[in-house]
Amino acid sequence: MRRAVCPGSFDPITNGHLDIIARASRLYDEVYVAVMINKAKKGLFEIDERIDLIRQVTSEYANVRVEAFHGLLVDFCKQRDIPAIVKGLRAVSDFDYELQMAQMNNGLTGVETLFVPTNPTYSFLSSSLVKEVAAWGGDVSHLVPPVVLEALTERLRQD
Numbered sequence: 001m002r003r004a005v006c007p008g009s010f011d012p013i014t015n016g017h018l019d020i021i022a023r024a025s026r027l028y029d030e031v032y033v034a035v036m037i038n039k040a041k042k043g044l045f046e047i048d049e050r051i052d053l054i055r056q057v058t059s060e061y062a063n064v065r066v067e068a069f070h071g072l073l074v075d076f077c078k079q080r081d082i083p084a085i086v087k088g089l090r091a092v093s094d095f096d097y098e099l100q101m102a103q104m105n106n107g108l109t110g111v112e113t114l115f116v117p118t119n120p121t122y123s124f125l126s127s128s129l130v131k132e133v134a135a136w137g138g139d140v141s142h143l144v145p146p147v148v149l150e151a152l153t154e155r156l157r158q159d
Helices: 015-027 047-057 073-080 092-109 127-135 146-158
Strands: 003-008 030-036 064-069 084-089 112-117
Touching (some): 003 015, 003 073, 015 084, 015 112, 030 073, 064 073, 084 092, 092 112, 127 146
Parallel strands (some): 003 030, 003 084, 030 064, 084 112
């Protein structure tokens, strides 16, 4: 079985993330979406909320699994016999950082990283940007799935 992982913080998941996950799901038998737990960072959404949102928006892909992880991504991969990491690249600046990570991950355990160019529609998109625009009342409805927009709007109302 061909397995891959799409890692990230997904706070929240965007249409750009979803595009990469969907494309990976067509290439691999099983795709794990690994939601990174970073205890040093306070996210807008709790890990369980992120996992729930991702499961909802990926429900049409029968081969997508969503799990939280902390620590080294290569350990997550090793525990699940995942030989490949799929990463979306938006710009050259992403490549510089991601290449170093890919080389380190490969050197540690032999896990390969596949870079997928982001759909040009989402080349500027990040979770941070979505949160910032939404916090100022901007329209992000075209940048996130409807269920995420609803959760984002509700969360920002509370804060």
